[in-house]
Amino acid sequence: MKKTLLILAISATIASCTSKKTENAETKQLDSAAMTSQKQEKESITVPADSIDWGNVPELRDIGKFPFYTPTDDLKIIDEKNGLSEFFDYAKMENYTGSGINTTKGKLGVMVFEDNGDKKFNQQLFEDMVYPYLDKIGAKKIFNGKFPSDQALRAKLNENMWNGNKRTVGLGDDEPFAVYAFINDNKKYVLNIQSNSAQGKVFIMELK
Missing domain, CATH: 1.20.5 (Single alpha-helices involved in coiled-coils or other helix-helix interfaces)
Incomplete structure (x- = not known):
């Protein structure tokens, strides 16, 4: 047992x-x-790559020198030096074309527009000044709209963040933005523009 x-x-x-x-x-x-x-x-998870058809981008003349845009007294560039708030000798910028991302590298200038003393920043004024200027000189509009819903594309665009001497500045994924391109003096340029009720931002890159 x-x-x-x-x-x-x-x-x-x-x-x-x-x-x-x-x-x-x-x-x-x-x-x-x-x-x-x-x-x-x-x-x-891959990010759709895209390219800018530079053959269809106009070459502009008599528009001045980098960074080209000079605002009126109604708009104030914060910490302005040589027409810019921040400048980077060499940087990378991710540009949304509406269907994919085009990566560019080169020198980057950033204009940040905010309150000017007692005069508050006016988003509508910023948009009514900057966009018509680009249309007037003949820059090509690549994209204008909201951030893409695709998470991979959003993550790539969120890489557009730069640490400058005065501030960290970049694109916000909760606000619409626009992308433009043009050629001047045989050099290629890409711009990203974005604004909200507190500030406006213009990122302009001269491609290497």
Whole structure:
């Protein structure tokens, strides 16, 4: 009787160990499968690349020198130096074309417009001054609208953030923006423009 009980106890112990090993193996397999799935999901997220057809971008003449735009007294460039709030000798900018991202590199100038003393920044005035200027000189409008809903595209555009001498400045993903391009003196230029009730921003890049 004692031998029988001993055998049953040993058998139960072996069965329990085998069950635990099986469960552990299955858990490891599930964890491995989950990690593989997550890795594949990350790898499958690609950003659609696009290009600017420079053959259809106009070459403009008699528009002055970089950064080209000079505001009236009604608009104030904050911390202005040589027509800019911030300047970067060499930077990268992600430009949305409406269907994909075009990456450009070169020197980048940033104009930041805010309150001017007692005179508050006026978003409508900013838009009524900047956009008609670009249309008047003949710059090509590449895009004008809201941030794309695609998460990969949004993440790429959120890379448009630069640490300057006075501030960190970039595109906000909760506000509409516009992209323009033109050629001047055989050099290519891309602009990103964005505004809200507190400020307006113009990013202009001369491509290398």
